[in-house]
Amino acid sequence: MTDDTDAQTQTDTSGRSRDAAASPETVDRVAREYTEAGRPFARVTVVRREAPVSAHVGDRAVVTPDGELLGWIGGVACAQSVAIREAKAALETGEPRLVGIAPDPDTVDRPGLEAFPMRCHSQGTLELFVEPVTTPARLVVVGDSPIGRALVRLASELSFAVTAVVPSGTEVAGADEVATATDDVDALAEIVRGATWVVAASMGATDDVTVAAALASGVPYVGLVASRRRADELCERVADRTGRAADEVRAAVTSPAGLDIGAKTPEEVGVSVLAELVAVRRAGEVTDAGTLDAATTGEWSETGTATTDASADETATDSDGAGEPNGTVATERAVVTDPVCGMDVVVGEAAATATHDGETYHFCGVGCREAFVDDPARFLERVES
Template identity: 35%
Template sequence: MAFQPTATTHEREARSRGEAFAVATVVRAERPTSCLPGDKAVIRSDGRLQGWIGGSCAQPTVISEALASLEDGEPRLVLLTPDGVAVPRTGMTVHQMSCFSGGVVEVFIEPFLPAPQLIICGVSPAAAAIASIGHVVGFEVVVVDALATPEEFPTASVVVDRIDPSAYPASRERYGIVATHGLWDEEALRQVLALKTSYVGLVASVRRFEATIADLAMAGVDPEHLARVACRPGIEIGARTFQEVALGIVADLVSRRRGVHRQGERVPVHVLTEVPVLHEDPICGMLVDPQVTPHRLEHDGHVWYYCAARCLRTHAKQLGVILAEKFGQPSLARA
């Protein structure tokens, strides 16, 4: 089996930073191909591919499928063939790979999503119960309060007195619950709203919630940010104790991150950073990343991108464009 230390190194790096990424592994390759079974690549949430799973004919499709796997959290088996035709198999997606060399490549793509963060503001009994239950169901718990200690919140991964936005990358899946019971609701909401979160809830009565939101609005907080805050988070389970309230809140968060909200709302599994816009090669139909491919042609106000020099030459000939050869790579001749 081929060993790819580069992909392994990038995988360790992504894990250590708590980033979302996908690992693409070549499970079958029929010659002629430039990859071997066991070759691997790491695809980051911004579309960067690090490692090797084949050349420019395979990479755009693998990147596109990897980003889709990060979006829905599901693994994929991708088959690339010269004609895009294959015997259907459950769970397999077939794509055309119109490279001059031909060959067949089968790639397994597995997403790795870091544990979602649950940021809890406060040291109230409700906050303690939310932290405990949230940890049990797989959240990485962060407790924020000047009075909080690791001893009081043993299930928390991080205990801090305030939120430093630079320590919380936007690509991370994150939820915020403010359970400060009126002690510092406004400041807690300010700090949580400064982060990229899928959901923010304030544990408070309707009257206190409305007063808190009104105070923040008068203080100049963006109305769009305030509209993200939910009053009395959680699903209705007839809760009476703090532990039962916490159970309803965490159950609500789980339903949201699994994409099954009680009101039919669909939420993404993972918030992606900016992803590349892929362009279709006008000759072979492959999806091409314009930031990666060196093969491009500008003519008559249009710009095209190609998977390989062969497609560029073919299209240029069709358009009647004369190319100049330079160091073995075609470039548009300038008059």
């Protein structure tokens, strides 16, 4: 039987109920779809709970890299924001983690568990297992050229799942998968769909088809082994063929592909391309002969458009921190305090914000923001202390 404290916590502070959340079957289906598409996500499962919380052991959710939570791990926004933050961190490190959320973190703190305070009024205790689900970065190399073959062979030594797209009957050393080359854009788009990187290395034979197919499939990185002059001409042809603006096509294509290391031989060019891919993969941006930044290496989307968050680039306005979020000088992934519930909130990832006297405050949820807006003075004392 469910006790009264459980019954009254079946909705969160925004009124969202368990019935309104995605069902376990839907969560499992989405997880399968993400896995099949090669999209990373984190699976969050409730492994322990103490009333009053609305979650039960076995409740689960998936969290995307951009912080969307689908499923049910309890309705309280404070707990959900901790789960989302830790899921995103797990995706960055690739390591699973056990998370405890309790009114007094010391009561659940133990080796192997990261404990956080339960700041919301409903209290209760949750322990969550956060499991990052990722697939090896998939590299598709299109073209049976010396550079293409060298790139496939060298990439096989790294943690890439390599697909070589070559003429029928061709064997390629180091390839995990070999697909048949085609000049049909739609057919090639199906081959490259879900890839992390696509490199056109046919030396002009099918490069325009490769670029058009990669753009149609929303591949985040499209590299072209070509001179800048040939790349410009190719992008003009692809623009005419696809109805896109030439500038849009050129901006989406990295060419010459690879870091400028003075490469001459096919193997050296392959090393330069892989060096660029590793740099982008590990750091998110790299500057070379052509510039790669968040606009070309953003999170996967159905349209292939990268997404950026301008709010994450907040910088100090003066020496005493005036105008900074919650009274602190903002830095990359700066953590500030929700002035209402006291919870840690990552700048740029807050569920809600409000400005008071020229200063921006970040909140774990809309409920905390509304409480602050109604009576800022009541909560500013907490921030100052």
